[in-house]
Amino acid sequence: MKLAGARILLECLKMEGVDTVFGYPGGTVINIFDELYSFKEITNILPRHEQAAVHAADGYARATGKVGVAIATSGPGATNTVTGIATAYMDSIPLVVITGQVPTPLIGNDAFQEVDIIGITRPCTKHNFLVKNVKDLALIMKKAFYIARTGRPGPVLVDLPKDVQIAAAEFKYPDSIELRAYKPTIEGHPRQIEKAASLLLSSKKPVIYAGGGVVLANAAEELSHLATTLLAPVTTTLMGLGSFPEDSHLSLGMLGMHGTYYANMAVTECDLLLAVGARFDDRVTGKISEFAPHAKIIHIDVDPTSIKKNVRVDLPIVGDVKDVLARMVVVIEGDSSVLDLHKEAVKPWLDQIDGWKSSRPMLYSQEEAVIKPQYVIQKLREICDQDAIIATDVGQHQMWTAQFFKFTRPRTLLTSGGLGTMGFGLPAAMGAQVAFPQRQVIAICGDGGFQMNLQEMATLVQNRLPVKICIMNNNYLGMVRQWQELFFEKRYSHTVLDLPIDFVMLAKAFGATGFLATKQEEVEDTIRNAFNTPGPVIMEFRIAREEKVLPMVPAGASLNQMVLAS
Amino acid sequence: MRHTITVLVENEFGVLSRVAGLFSGRGFNIDSLSVAPTNDESISRMTIVTRGDDQILEQITKHLNKLVDVIKVFDFTDGSAIERELALVKVTAEDAVRAEVLRIVDIFRAKIIDVTPKSYTIEVTGSPSKIDAMLELLRPLGLKELVRTGPTAIGRGAKGWKA
Numbered sequence: 001m002k003l004a005g006a007r008i009l010l011e012c013l014k015m016e017g018v019d020t021v022f023g024y025p026g027g028t029v030i031n032i033f034d035e036l037y038s039f040k041e042i043t044n045i046l047p048r049h050e051q052a053a054v055h056a057a058d059g060y061a062r063a064t065g066k067v068g069v070a071i072a073t074s075g076p077g078a079t080n081t082v083t084g085i086a087t088a089y090m091d092s093i094p095l096v097v098i099t100g101q102v103p104t105p106l107i108g109n110d111a112f113q114e115v116d117i118i119g120i121t122r123p124c125t126k127h128n129f130l131v132k133n134v135k136d137l138a139l140i141m142k143k144a145f146y147i148a149r150t151g152r153p154g155p156v157l158v159d160l161p162k163d164v165q166i167a168a169a170e171f172k173y174p175d176s177i178e179l180r181a182y183k184p185t186i187e188g189h190p191r192q193i194e195k196a197a198s199l200l201l202s203s204k205k206p207v208i209y210a211g212g213g214v215v216l217a218n219a220a221e222e223l224s225h226l227a228t229t230l231l232a233p234v235t236t237t238l239m240g241l242g243s244f245p246e247d248s249h250l251s252l253g254m255l256g257m258h259g260t261y262y263a264n265m266a267v268t269e270c271d272l273l274l275a276v277g278a279r280f281d282d283r284v285t286g287k288i289s290e291f292a293p294h295a296k297i298i299h300i301d302v303d304p305t306s307i308k309k310n311v312r313v314d315l316p317i318v319g320d321v322k323d324v325l326a327r328m329v330v331v332i333e334g335d336s337s338v339l340d341l342h343k344e345a346v347k348p349w350l351d352q353i354d355g356w357k358s359s360r361p362m363l364y365s366q367e368e369a370v371i372k373p374q375y376v377i378q379k380l381r382e383i384c385d386q387d388a389i390i391a392t393d394v395g396q397h398q399m400w401t402a403q404f405f406k407f408t409r410p411r412t413l414l415t416s417g418g419l420g421t422m423g424f425g426l427p428a429a430m431g432a433q434v435a436f437p438q439r440q441v442i443a444i445c446g447d448g449g450f451q452m453n454l455q456e457m458a459t460l461v462q463n464r465l466p467v468k469i470c471i472m473n474n475n476y477l478g479m480v481r482q483w484q485e486l487f488f489e490k491r492y493s494h495t496v497l498d499l500p501i502d503f504v505m506l507a508k509a510f511g512a513t514g515f516l517a518t519k520q521e522e523v524e525d526t527i528r529n530a531f532n533t534p535g536p537v538i539m540e541f542r543i544a545r546e547e548k549v550l551p552m553v554p555a556g557a558s559l560n561q562m563v564l565a566s
Numbered sequence: 567m568r569h570t571i572t573v574l575v576e577n578e579f580g581v582l583s584r585v586a587g588l589f590s591g592r593g594f595n596i597d598s599l600s601v602a603p604t605n606d607e608s609i610s611r612m613t614i615v616t617r618g619d620d621q622i623l624e625q626i627t628k629h630l631n632k633l634v635d636v637i638k639v640f641d642f643t644d645g646s647a648i649e650r651e652l653a654l655v656k657v658t659a660e661d662a663v664r665a666e667v668l669r670i671v672d673i674f675r676a677k678i679i680d681v682t683p684k685s686y687t688i689e690v691t692g693s694p695s696k697i698d699a700m701l702e703l704l705r706p707l708g709l710k711e712l713v714r715t716g717p718t719a720i721g722r723g724a725k726g727w728k729a
Binding site: 126180305 | 575576579580583584587591621624625628629631632633634635636637
C-alpha cells in the first residue's frame with residue numbers, strides 16, 4: 001500500500017523506536033502534524049519556541065542515550081533550530097531534526113518562509129539531507145538515524161519539502177544499511193592498546209583525563225575499572241562529569257580554567273596523560289605549550305580529527321572508548337606481578353596528590369548574611385535524589401555546579417559545554433523530564449540564561465513536567481561581569497540586569513509555583529519545599545552579587561597559574 | 567608546502583560545497599580545485615591543491631575523510647602522481663610579435679584555437695610548471711586574458727585507484 005510522505009516519516013520514526021518528538025507546527029509541516037493527530041505511537045511535546053524544541057530533544061538524548069527528534073517548519077522555524085543544532089554538534093549529541101521546506105518547484109524562488117537550511121546547517125550538522133523524492137524518504141531516514149548515533153554522534157537534519165510530504169510511495173524500511181563513504185572505526189588497534197597498557201604500567205605519575213566521549217560511549221564502568229585497577233587518578237572535563245564518581249579517592253574533579261587546584265597541578269606534573277574521549281579544548285589546556293609538559297600523551301577517541309588537533313600525541317588510539325578501555329584492562333590485568341609493582345610505584349604520586357588536595361581544597365567563604373551560590377549547590381546535592389538529573393545554563397552557576405555538585409553517575413549532568421549556549425538549561429531539563437517522568441530533574445540557571453527561554457514554563461505546566469528550577473539571581477550576567485572585574489577595570493558594560501524581576505510572580509503567571517530565598521538560613525527549606533510541591537517550581541535564590549568562580553586560570557595562562565579562592 | 571590531494575566523493579548534490587566549506591570553515595587554503603565524474607558515474611573525483619605543514623595536512627585529510635560523502639582521500643605529494651593542467655590564454659599579437667607568439671606556441675607544443683588580426687587564443691596543457699614557464703614568456707608580449715583549470719592528477723604505474 002502506498003503512503004503519503006508525511007506518514008512514511010512517522011512510520012520511519014516508529015521503526016527507529018522513537019515514541020516522543022519535540023515539534024512546533026507551521027505551514028510546511030502541517031501535513032506531518034496532521035498525520036501525528038491520529039498516530040498513537042508517537043507523542044509530540046509542543047514547546048513554545050523551535051530553539052527549545054531542539055534543546056529539549058537534546059536533553060532527552062543526553063539523559064537517555066537515544067536519538068532525540070525535533071520537528072520545525074521551514075524559514076524562521078528552521079533558522080530557530082540552528083542554535084540548538086550547533087549546541088548538539090559541539091557536544092556530539094545524536095539528534096535527527098526534521099524541517100519542512102517549501103514545495104520542490106518553489107525552492108530557490110525566495111518563496112514565503114523559504115530558507116536554505118541545508119546550506120545554513122552544513123557546518124553545524126554531522127550530515128544533512130534534502131529529500132527531493134518521496135521514494136528516497138525511508139532510506140534517508142534510515143541513514144539519518146544511523147549517522148546520528150554511530151561513530152562520534154551528532155545532529156543530522158532532514159529537510160522535507162511540502163510536496164514530498166504529500167506525494168505517496170510504497171513504504172519499506174530498510175533492515176540494515178551500509179554507506180561506502182562512512183565507516184567509523186570502532187575497534188581500537190590491538191598493538192596500540194598493548195603499547196598503551198605498557199606505558200601506563202611503567203608510569204609513575206599517571207593521570208586519566210576523561211571527557212564527554214566516555215559518557216557518550218556508555219563507558220563509565222570501564223573507566224572506573226581501569227582507574228581502580230591502575231590506581232590512576234581521574235580528572236574530567238565539564239562534559240565528562242559523571243563519567244567517574246567524584247566521591248572516589250581517585251577523583252580529581254574537573255580540570256581546566258575553573259578546575260580544581262589538584263587536578264590542574266596533577267596534569268602539569270604527571271608523566272603520563274591518558275586522554276579518553278576528550279578533545280583538548282582551550283578551556284581545558286590553558287596555554288598549550290605548557291600543558292602537561294612532562295607527560296607522554298595517549299589519546300583514545302572515536303574521531304580521528306580530534307587526535308593531534310591541538311596537542312602533540314605520543315600514542316593515538318582511534319576507536320570506541322568502551323571497546324578500547326575494556327580491552328586495555330584485560331591486557332593490564334594479564335600480568336599481576338607487573339601490576340602489583342606498578343601499584344607500589346605510584347604510591348608517592350598519590351601521596352603528592354593527597355597533599356595538594358588537603359592544602360588547596362575547593363572552598364568558598366561562608367557568610368551568614370548572604371546566600372553563597374556554592375552553598376546552594378551543596379545543599380541541592382544533599383537533599384536531591386542520588387539519581388537526580390541536573391541541567392544547567394551557561395555561566396557562573398554552571399561552573400559552580402560543576403565544581404561543587406559532586407557528580408557520581410553518567411548522564412546526570414546536561415550542560416552545553418562546547419558551544420556554551422545560554423538558554424539551554426530549562427528546555428534541556430524539560431526533555432530529560434519527558435524521558436524520565438519519575439526522576440527528579442533540576443534546572444540550574446542564572447537570571448540571565450533563564451530569561452532566554454523562559455517561555456518554556458508554559459510547556460512544563462501544560463505537560464505536567466515537574467522540573468525544579470533553581471535560579472541563581474545576582475542581577476548580573478555574572479561570568480562576563482567577573483571578566484570585567486578582573487580584566488576590564490570593573491567597567492560593567494551592559495552586564496547589569498537592573499530590572500529586578502519577581503520570579504515568584506512569574507512562576508504564578510504560568511500556573512507554576514515559586515519560592516524566594518534571600519538568606520542562607522532559608523536555602524534548605526526552600527529546596528525541601530520545592531521538592532515537596534508537585535509540578536514545576538521556581539526557586540529563586542538572591543545570591544551574593546559579586547561572588548566569583550574560583551579557581552580561575554586566566555585565558556592564555558598555563559594551568560598551574562591559578563587565581564585561587566582566599 | 568604544496569600538496570596535491572585527490573578525493574573520491576559520492577556524485578551527489580551539495581558535495582562540492584561540503585568540501586569547500588570544510589576548507590573555508592577551518593581556515594585551510596585552496597589553491598585550486600577541479601572536479602568531474604569518474605568512469606563510475608556515481609563517483610566524482612576532485613583534485614585539490616593546498617598548502618600547509620604536516621600537521622595541517624593531516625587535519626585536512628582527516629576532516630575530508632570525516633565527511634559522510636567522501637569515499638577516499640589520497641595525498642599525492644610524494645611525486646607518485648602525474649599532474650596535468652589546461653590553460654586557455656589570449657594574447658595580443660600584432661606585427662612582428664605574431665611570429666614570436668607562434669614560436670613560443672610551437673616550443674611548448676600548444677595550439678592556437680582562435681585567431682583575429684590582433685590576437686591569438688592559445689590552448690596549452692601540461693604540468694603546472696610548464697604552463698607557468700610559457701606564461702612568463704608570453705606576458706611581455708601582451709597577455710590579455712588567462713583561464714586555468716588547476717591541475718588534475720593520476721597515480722603512476724599499472725595500479726588503478728578506485729573506491
